[in-house]
Amino acid sequence: MSKRLSGKGNYLYYGTLEEEVSTAGALSGERFFKITAKASESSGFPPTSLANDVVFNKPAITIVTGDKAKPFSLAKVGFVKDIPNSHQKEKFDETVQIDDGKSYEEGDKPESTGTFDGYFIDDDPVVKEILNRFKKIVEDDGAGSRVYSGIKTGVLHFFLGRSETTTVGEKEIIQYMPVIIDSLTLDKPMEGKQPFTCGYTEVGGERPNMYFRTITA
Amino acid sequence: MVLEIRAGKDPANKHQISLYAYGERVENTRVLEAYNDHGKRRLIVEVEDGITLNSSGKVHSEVQQKSGASRGKADRSNTEVSDD
Numbered sequence: 233m234s235k236r237l238s239g240k241g242n243y244l245y246y247g248t249l250e251e252e253v254s255t256a257g258a259l260s261g262e263r264f265f266k267i268t269a270k271a272s273e274s275s276g277f278p279p280t281s282l283a284n285d286v287v288f289n290k291p292a293i294t295i296v297t298g299d300k301a302k303p304f305s306l307a308k309v310g311f312v313k314d315i316p317n318s319h320q321k322e323k324f325d326e327t328v329q330i331d332d333g334k335s336y337e338e339g340d341k342p343e344s345t346g347t348f349d350g351y352f353i354d355d356d357p358v359v360k361e362i363l364n365r366f367k368k369i370v371e372d373d374g375a376g377s378r379v380y381s382g383i384k385t386g387v388l389h390f391f392l393g394r395s396e397t398t399t400v401g402e403k404e405i406i407q408y409m410p411v412i413i414d415s416l417t418l419d420k421p422m423e424g425k426q427p428f429t430c431g432y433t434e435v436g437g438e439r440p441n442m443y444f445r446t447i448t449a
Numbered sequence: 450m451v452l453e454i455r456a457g458k459d460p461a462n463k464h465q466i467s468l469y470a471y472g473e474r475v476e477n478t479r480v481l482e483a484y485n486d487h488g489k490r491r492l493i494v495e496v497e498d499g500i501t502l503n504s505s506g507k508v509h510s511e512v513q514q515k516s517g518a519s520r521g522k523a524d525r526s527n528t529e530v531s532d533d
Contacts, residue, residue, distance in 0.1 A: 262488035290488075291460075400463045400483035447485055448460035 235395065237405075242393035244315060244348070245306040246358045249389065254300040258292045264304040264391070264408075265289055271298025284439045286408050290448065306391055311350040311359050311428055315392065317407075319344045344409075344434035352418065352426040361388065362430050366416045387412060387435050397447060404445045410438030452530055454490050466492065468530065481527065491531040 252268055259265060264286050267277050276295040281287060286304070295301065322339035353359055360369060361384075369381045387410050394405040415431035434440045450470060457465020463483035468475040482493040 262485070398484040398486040400466075400485055401461045446461050449454065449456035449463065449466050449483055449485060449490065 237395050242396050244309045244312050245391040245393070246309050246361075247304040247306050247389035247391055249302045250305060252300055252302045253295070256295060256297050256299075258294045259289045259301060259303070260292070261303060262290045263288070264306070265293075265301040266304065266389075267299075267301050269298065269300035271296050273298075275299050277301075282439065284437065286439070286441070286443065288443065288445055304389065304391075309348070309350075309358050309390070310356045311353045312348045313351070314349040315346060316349070317344070317346040317392075341436060344440065345432065347429050347431050349427070349429045352428040359428060362413050362416065362428075365413050385412075387438055388432075389438075394442070400447050400449050402447050404447055406443045406445070408439075408441050408443055410435050410440055454492060454530065468492075468494065478528075489531070491529070494528050494530060496528050 247264070249266060253259060253265075254269075265288075267281060267283055267285050267287060270277050270281070270283050274296055276293050276299050277285075277287060287293065287301075289303075293301075319342050321342045323336040324339065325334065326337050327333075327335045348362075363369060364381060364384045366383070368383060371377070371379045371381070390409040390411060392407040392409055394407055395403070396406075397404050409432070411432035411434050413430050413432050417427070417429040419427055421427075452475070453469040455467045455469055457467065459465055463480045466480045466483055468478050477497040479495045479497075480492055481495055484491045
């Protein structure tokens with residue numbers, strides 16, 4: 233029976249890529265992997281997958297020479313509450329005089345954008361990662377160590393739970409969101425918590441997807 | 450003693466999950482609930498005939514024998530098994 237999905241019980245996770253695995257053999261762990269290379273022949277990865285796709289390693293995938301993958305470790309994002317998420321496509325006018333109305337050709341390159349809305353939390357690694365895309369970060373431990381980090385760029389990998397479950401037989405839905413952060417609002421109100429809202433845009437080349445996974449024993 | 454959880458031919462079907470002890474299939478169990486949290490599996494099973502499981506190790510038993518029940522009588526109890 234179909235389920236109406238709730239926001240409750242579904243979370244945003246930050247994915248950290250670990251060391252690349254390239255040795256032929258079974259990948260270890262029931263977790264997401266990022267495919268970094270596919271062997272030209274007899275790849276262990278799904279035939280319809282491409283390099284940069286993510287794949288969940290259950291049943292365990294046996295990679296061959298030429299296959300490479302990086303495992304993800306996921307951690308719940310601490311600062312976020314609401315996550316607006318929108319998707320658009322271009323449309324190209326092809327209207328001619330004999331049409332009954334405006335006529336369009338649909339583009340095949342969607343653009344997905346939104347925001348991560350939350351509160352400014354001190355010492356949160358994801359908050360710092362996002363801040364560092366707009367501000368130099370200085371870490372001063374008060375004991376003599378002072379490290380200045382220049383402004384960073386690059387894709388951040390997020391996984392958004394749409395229907396999280398661990399029950400065998402049910403389907404889990406996870407949205408893989410490789411994004412760049414392109415705006416940050418850091419208001420300081422006179423009272424109340426400081427909001428932390430950043431705008432993101434998905435990077436198509438990193439193969440964002442909606443992952444439907446049946447939970448198995 | 451450590452119980453082993455094995456999926457059946459259809460790994461999404463909890464009724465095909467079997468428990469094994471010392472390499473042998475445990476016959477008198479029925480899976481009521483099954484969960485897999487990224488490799489941490491947990492079952493709630495119904496055990497027939499009220500066998501007492503050793504609670505040291507990874508099995509948590511709530512088996513209770515009815516007073517006066519004989520060994521041959523069907524005696525159902527629920528037991529939780531995990532392989533963390």
